[in-house]
Amino acid sequence: MPAEDRGPIRASSSQYSSSSDALHTVFGYDNFRGDQAEIIQQVIDGGDALVLMPTGGGKSLCYQIPALVREGTGVVISPLIALMQDQVDALSAVGVRAAFLNSTQDQEQRRGVERALLNGELDLLYLAPERLRVTATIDLLDRASISLFAIDEAHCVSQWGHDFRPDYLQLSMLHEHWPRVPRIALTATATEQTHLEIQKRLQLSDARHFVASFDRPNIQYRIAAKNAPQQQLLELLRSEHPGDAGIVYCLSRASVEKTAEFLIQNGTSALPYHAGLDSRVRAANQSRFLREDGIVMVATIAFGMGIDKPDVRFVAHLDLPKSVEGYYQETGRAGRDGLPSTAWLAYGLQDVMQQRRMIDGSEGNAEHRRRLGQHLDAMLALCETVECRRVQLLGYFGETSTACGNCDTCLAPPESWDGTVPAQKLLSTIVRLQRERNQKFGAGQLVDILLGRSTARITQYDHSSLSTFGIGGELSDQEWRGVVRQLLAQGLLAVQGEYGTLIVTESSARVLAGDRSVMLRREPERASRPAKTRRSAAVELPAGASPVFERLRAWRAAESKEQGVPAYVIFHDATLREIATATPNTLAELGTMSGVGENKLAKYGEAILEVLAS
Structure with missing residues (x-):
């Protein structure tokens, strides 16, 4: 029986009046970025969303905040079993009630999480997709109050994508089994073809689609x-x-x-x-x-x-x-x-x-x-x-x-340069070897022929008698290899067999006939490092703030080691830089720093003020 017909044992009630309230109180930020506010409101209102947003664009908030505002528990489908503990630690650090169910837990640990879910004591629950094949998991979710389903790394559903996971193909059952629960599917990368396949396989044709810029200018x-x-x-x-x-x-x-x-x-x-x-x-x-x-x-x-x-x-x-x-x-x-x-x-x-x-x-x-x-x-x-x-x-x-x-x-x-003649010389060599001698070779032997080298293999196969022997002296060994590489890239050469021999393609005929020119790329002469290089975090700090920033980092490292959590779970560098620059004197001033929510202010506020005063 579907969940909406059964009703939950107990629903967890939201303590946040709005998305802005949760953003500021829990995560310590004053403003949403890009389409975040619109995506979050779509899910809070009960609508489905398909979100394409670059890594670092703030995808997680798009389902975490709706889960805090809506009644019930947000269920996150994620393939990242090895990272679920860190994800839960990061949420717990800001006061979010989060847990996971996966194969790394023993029976008692799983039972504890199940009890918390049914008692309405969780804001977010992380599941691996394969757990939805287990009848007991479906029964458990049927008995719980579910606020939303978040399908993270949604490109895994696409057989056209780069990271296909068969378990994702079954996730259309979320809509079929819980039609009234909003779904949000998120990925950091998708071509239009992958985008369409995500929509089709997850039955998100009626969802609102949000496609952010893929640019990462930094x-x-x-x-x-x-x-x-x-x-x-x-x-x-x-x-x-x-x-x-x-x-x-x-x-x-x-x-x-x-x-x-x-x-x-x-x-x-x-x-x-x-x-x-x-x-x-x-x-x-x-x-x-x-x-x-x-x-x-x-x-x-x-x-x-x-x-x-x-x-x-x-x-x-x-x-x-x-x-x-x-x-x-x-x-x-x-x-x-x-x-x-x-x-x-x-x-x-x-x-x-x-x-x-x-x-x-x-x-x-x-x-x-x-x-x-x-x-x-x-x-x-x-x-x-x-x-x-x-x-x-x-x-x-x-x-x-x-x-x-x-x-x-x-x-x-x-620079680009006209490489038609060198291409013809290389292709002609391959054709002559195959037609005149029924031979095929890899790039090394072909380059040796064009450069007129006297090697053991040249002598063995009598390649010095070829009409193309020694006609490629205008280019160096490395330049000829660049020509081979680029002809492969342009589909004018193909690789055959386990030994990597080179053969011509149908497209090569037009080059050999002089009906197609071949433009190639010439690598510029330059130092190993471009003229424009990055600036370190310390350089970006105002005068006098760098020592403060390093003291804060040292405090964070000690805290991280003691708690056994990543340093960024405590505070990001960006937050520490802002604190080091502003040097707040009171808890109230510290609470205005970006990334300092109520839970972290209460937990770390006094310690940070002590570091600043030292």
Whole structure:
């Protein structure tokens, strides 16, 4: 029997008269950002909402506040079991009655949460989607008073997206089983295609859709030609982010391990994270990253979704992401506090060849492989553009913009050049090898032929007798590899077989016939660091405030360690900077600081005033 026909055992009553009351009293903020107020009111009034908002845009408040204002308990469907404890800790710190039910709890812990739910003692309850397959969970929710359902990370429902989770496909049952309970689905990244699939699969056709700008102006996007990537990464950390928290993404587990060890050997506090590690090691490493300052997490893409650490100053990729959506969400974990941050990617020929091979060898039908190819093509277009990176990135999500002035192509514009003749030379070499000798080779041998090198393999296969041998002396080895990479990106070359041999495509014929020109990107000569670099948090503080800020950070670190919660659960850096600048003398003055709600004022107010007076 549906819940609306049964009625709850006991409904929890709201203690907040309005969304503004909850925002100020609980979270310590005076004003909503962007569409937050309109989204929140839509849900408070009982309507459904589909929200596309960038990481750091304030999505969580869009369901937390309605859950505080409406009667009953807000149920949050989240795939992030490993982070539910931190999410509950953060809410508890501001006085919100929150709990979770998942597989990490024993029977007695689950029973305690169930009792609290049925007694109307919870404002928010977090559930993993797979728990909704359990009949006992449905029965429990039927007996409770539910104020709303929030479907977090809603892009997981989309098989067109970058993070598909089969358990999300069943979430249409929320509307079917509890038709009178409002739903809000939220994601930080979705193309129009993914957006439409979320709407269809979650039965949100009658919902109001809110699409915020995907722009993160505080993030500086940079893509560098891969050349000793570990050393390039180390230079980035030493020159721009010494002592900063950051995330480094690698494609393989082995690369994660090697990169973490390399950083440790070179004086950086780094930790590995991938699915092959023991679950206890993964949990411990994630906990250290969240709770300690200045940790660099080296990880596969298994890490990061839902990470709410606001002071991640950089996200680096040592391998090419599989899609723009994945890249956008991963880089979006930097700079959630709004301070200047870096998104850096090292990208090279082998990345393109590896991704092409992975697509060709992937499971699934031709349509699935075509979809993967489309994702990769869009990512390659972002890497190879001579225009503003941000314009290209936002354009992928259907948003028009103008040059940002804060990405590598704006700060040091690359040149485009007519690479038609070099392309013809390379393609001709491939054609001649295949037609005249029934041979196929990878990029290295092709470049050696074009440069006229005398190597053992050149001699072995008598490639010096080819008509194209030595005709490519106008370009260097690295430049020829750039040509190969860009022809792959433009679909004028394809990768074949496990050894990565190169073959021409249907599109190549027009280039060889002289009917199509080929424009290529030339990397600018520039220093490893752009002219415009970030400013540290300390630099942004007024004269005299920096020592106060550091004393507050030291107090927060001690408090965080004692409580066993991340430092940001106590206060964000932004709040500490405001306190350090304003130096309030009374609790009343401290209560006016952004991010200081009633619960935190009562809990930490006197201690902060003591730090300020020291």
